[in-house]
Amino acid sequence: MSEKLLYEQGDHVVTITFNMPETRNALTDMDLCAAIVDAMHRINTDQSVRCAIVTGAGKAFSSGGNLKHMQEKTSIFGGDAVDAKDGYRNGIQRVAKAMWECEVPLIAAAYQGACYQTKDHEEAVASLLEKREAEFTGR
Numbered sequence: 645m646s647e648k649l650l651y652e653q654g655d656h657v658v659t660i661t662f663n664m665p666e667t668r669n670a671l672t673d674m675d676l677c678a679a680i681v682d683a684m685h686r687i688n689t690d691q692s693v694r695c696a697i698v699t700g701a702g703k704a705f706s707s708g709g710n711l712k713h714m715q716e717k718t719s720i721f722g723g724d725a726v727d728a729k730d731g732y733r734n735g736i737q738r739v740a741k742a743m744w745e746c747e748v749p750l751i752a753a754a755y756q757g758a759c760y761q762t763k764d765h766e767e768a769v770a771s772l773l774e775k776r777e778a779e780f781t782g783r
Contacts, residue, residue, distance in 0.1 A: 647663060648662075648663055648664050648673065648675050648676040649662060649679035649680060649683060650701075651683050651686070653690075653692075653693070656693060656694035657693075657694065657695050657696070657697065658683075658687055658690075658695075658696045658697070659696070659697045659698075659699065660683045660696065660698050660699075661698075661699050662676065662680075662698075662699070662701060662705070662706055663701045664676060664701070665700075665701045665702025665703065665704075666702075667710050667712075668700075668702065668703065668704035668707035669701065669702065669704055669705065669707065670708065670709060670710035671709065671735070671736050671739060672709045672714075672719045672720050672721070672736065673710070673719060674719060674720060674731075674734075677720075677736060680739045680742065680743075681739060681742045684742035684746050685742070687746060687747070687748060688745070688746065688747045688748075693748055694748055694749075695748050695750075695751065696746065696749070696750050696751070697751045697752075697753050698743075698751070698752050698753065699754070700754075705752065705753075705754035709736075719731070719735075720734070720735040720736065
């Protein structure tokens with residue numbers, strides 16, 4: 645994986661971390677977008693993975709788009725309108741599609757939101773998975 649994205653697996657849980665705190669993990673970096681898509685593919689092809697957690701390094705989960713890239717018309721916003729459309733399609737839209745197609749539960753461990761990251765998140769996820777398994781199997 646790219647250093648812009650950290651991929652860690654503990655037992656059946658994968659944690660991917662957007663690792664660009666200097667841009668508040670903006671999703672307009674093509675390398676980060678490609679790494680996220682690759683990570684989702686890796687998760688989908690690894691039968692041992694039962695759940696994935698997505699989080700961000702630094703103070704923000706993700707700022708969304710990098711305003712500097714937008715203003716300077718660089719990265720996925722570079723070139724004319726057609727180039728920007730293609731950059732957007734080949735960048736952030738691929739990320740959304742890959743996450744939508746993730747075949748395991750995908751949890752966003754965001755800051756100041758509905759979900760918070762904890763040091764023992766794997767235990768919390770394991771507990772959640774046990775509860776869901778019990779609901780589905782009746783055990």
